[in-house]
Amino acid sequence: MSVKVLYFASLRETLGYSHETLTLPESVSTIGALRGHLARRGGAWEALGEGRNVRAAINQEMVGPESALADRDEIAFFPPVTGG
C-alpha cells in the first residue's frame, strides 16, 4: 500500500518534511500503527510517538488512531489546531 503523508505547523518544522510518499508494510494498516512506524525512525520522528499530542486526518477528515488506511490515501499529521 502506498500513501501520501503530509505534516503541518510545528510538526513539519520539527521533522523537516512537509510531505512524503510511503510504501507501507502490511502490518501498518491504521493511523496508530503508522505513527508507531514513523516514530521508530528515531530522532525528531519520536514527535509522532505514543503519548505525543498529534492529530491525524485521512483524506482531509479528522480521524482517530484506530482508523484504517487504504491505498493512495492522503494522510496528515499535525498538532492540535489553533485557528479562529
Add this chain to the structure above:
Amino acid sequence: MSVSVQEADFDVGAETAALSAGRLDVGAVATFVGLVRADKLSGEGSEVSAMTLEHYPGMTEKSLEAIVAEAGGRWQLQGVRVIHRFGRLLPGDRIVFVGVASAHRGDAFAACEFIMDYLKTRAPFWKKEDTPEGGRWVDAREADDSAAARWSD
C-alpha cells in the same frame, strides 16, 4: 451558506448586509469577528508583533463547510457566511468572520457561537507568533475543547 479561506481582509459591513440582502424572512443577523491581540509575551515586556496563520488547503474548506452544515441541521438558518484568513497578520487585524441569519435571535446567536467553538477545535489552522527570539507556535487551549464539547449533548 458560504465559506472562504483567504489572505485578503474582508468588509464586515458588506458581509453582514449581504446576509439579509433582498430577504424579508430574516429577523436576526448575529456576527462574530476575531482579531489579532497584541498579547504580552510571558515573562517579558514585549508584545506579539505579528503572527502567521498556516492552514491545510483543501481540508480547511471541507471542515468549515461541514461545521456550517452541522449548524444548519441544529438551527433554522437562512444564511451563514464564514471567512477565515491565513498568512501574516498584525495586531488589530481581522482573522475570522462568522455571520448567521435567522428568523429569530436565539437561533442566530447559538449557531454563531457553535460555529466558532467548532472552528476552534476542528478547522486545521495553526498560529505562529513573532517574538524577539523568533517564531513561536501557539499552544492549543483546553478551554477551546471544553467550549466545543458543551454542544455535544
